[in-house]
Amino acid sequence: LAKTTQPISMDSYEGQEVNITCSHNNIATNDYITWYQQFPSQGPRFIIQGYKTKVTNEVASLFIPADRKSSTLSLPRVSLSDTAVYYCLVGGGFKTIFGAGTRLFVKA
Amino acid sequence: SAVISQKPSRDICQRGTSLTIQCQVDSQVTMMFWYRQQPGQSLTLIATANQGSEATYESGFVIDKFPISRPNLTFSTLTVSNMSPEDSSIYLCSVEATSGYEQYFGPGTRLTVT
Numbered sequence: 692l693a694k695t696t697q698p699i700s701m702d703s704y705e706g707q708e709v710n711i712t713c714s715h716n717n718i719a720t721n722d723y724i725t726w727y728q729q730f731p732s733q734g735p736r737f738i739i740q741g742y743k744t745k746v747t748n749e750v751a752s753l754f755i756p757a758d759r760k761s762s763t764l765s766l767p768r769v770s771l772s773d774t775a776v777y778y779c780l781v782g783g784g785f786k787t788i789f790g791a792g793t794r795l796f797v798k799a
Numbered sequence: 800s801a802v803i804s805q806k807p808s809r810d811i812c813q814r815g816t817s818l819t820i821q822c823q824v825d826s827q828v829t830m831m832f833w834y835r836q837q838p839g840q841s842l843t844l845i846a847t848a849n850q851g852s853e854a855t856y857e858s859g860f861v862i863d864k865f866p867i868s869r870p871n872l873t874f875s876t877l878t879v880s881n882m883s884p885e886d887s888s889i890y891l892c893s894v895e896a897t898s899g900y901e902q903y904f905g906p907g908t909r910l911t912v913t
Contacts, residue, residue, distance in 0.1 A: 723900050734891050734904030735842070737800075778841070787832070787902060789842040 695779045700794040709766045711793050713779030716760045724755060724762045727778045729792070735778060739764070769797045801826050801894050803905035811911045812882055819878045820908045822892035827872035829895070832902065833865070836889045845890075848875050882912045 696714040703709045715724070723742055727735035739746055741753040741762070752765040766773060776792040802825040812818050822831065833845040846854040846867055854867040868876045879886050889909050893902040 725901055732907070732909075734803075734893070734907050735902075737896075737901040737903065740901050782900070787844065787900075789834075789844075791841050 694788075695781055695790040697777075697779050697790060697793045699791065700796065702796050702798065703769055704798050705770055706768050709769050709773075709795060709797075711764045711766075711777055711779075711795070712761055713764070713790075714761045715779070715781045718759050718781050722759075722781050724753065724759075725780045725782075725787075726751070726753065726764045727780065727789075729776045729778065735789075738777075766795075769795075771797050771799060773797050800896070801828065801903045803892060803894060803903060805890075805892060805905040805908050807908060808906065809909040809911075811913060814883050814912055816882055817878055817880045818882065818910060819876050820890050820892075820910075822875045822877070822905055824873045824894050828897070829872070831869060831875045832893045832895070833867065833875075833877045834891045834893065834904075836891060836907070838888075842891065845877070879910065882910075884912045886910065887912045 723740055725740040726738045728738050729735040739748055739751045739753045741755050743755050746753045754763040774797045776794050778789050778792040780787055804823045806821045831848045834842040835845055836842045844857050845860045845865055846856045848854040848867050848869040850869050850872050864880050866878045889907045891904050891907045893904040895902055
């Protein structure tokens with residue numbers, strides 16, 4: 692399983708775009724990249740998943756370069772309610788290993 | 800997406816006792832997972848539970864301590880046996896989406912062992 696490395700914490704202000712980068716140098720050919728968001732006292736919530744290039748949904752974009760050794764979660768115009776821990780996971784099937792995650796703190 | 804509920808939401812237990820946590824899903828799913836999350840930490844996978852077969856445990860977790868049942872495609876239980884204060888944690892169940900590899904999580908059960 693590919694290990695992931697993310698910044699431990701990030702600060703931002705309301706209305707800004709936030710980009711969280713995850714490194715996964717040992718990603719396997721059949722691995723997907725998945726991001727989750729977790730608020731205190733709640734289970735993680737699926738945000739977005741991708742294999743290569745760019746994926747966009749209603750809440751975020753995921754940028755994956757051609758070598759797939761990293762990925763960037765982009766949150767447009769964050770609000771206070773986006774303060775949470777964000778986890779980057781690499782893998783597929785039932786083997787899911789959570790890394791340490793990135794604590795994002797959005798300030799007014 | 801699947802809607803997952805867990806019971807109890809929280810409990811305080813005495814050491815040496817056991818607690819069974821229930822996980823109910825609103826749709827039939829093949830794979831269910833149990834995680835532990837200690838305060839301020841990330842999630843650690845305990846085991847994977849498929850209906851009709853024995854659960855598969857991750858390194859560091861054993862069936863005698865964390866027996867799991869999976870009687871049908873919408874329900875699973877995790878028992879934390881012979882509890883000690885080190886078992887104080889949040890226990891979460893999740894299911895794998897039918898359309899991809901993402902998982903959907905329950906709200907968790909906060910366990911405190913005194």
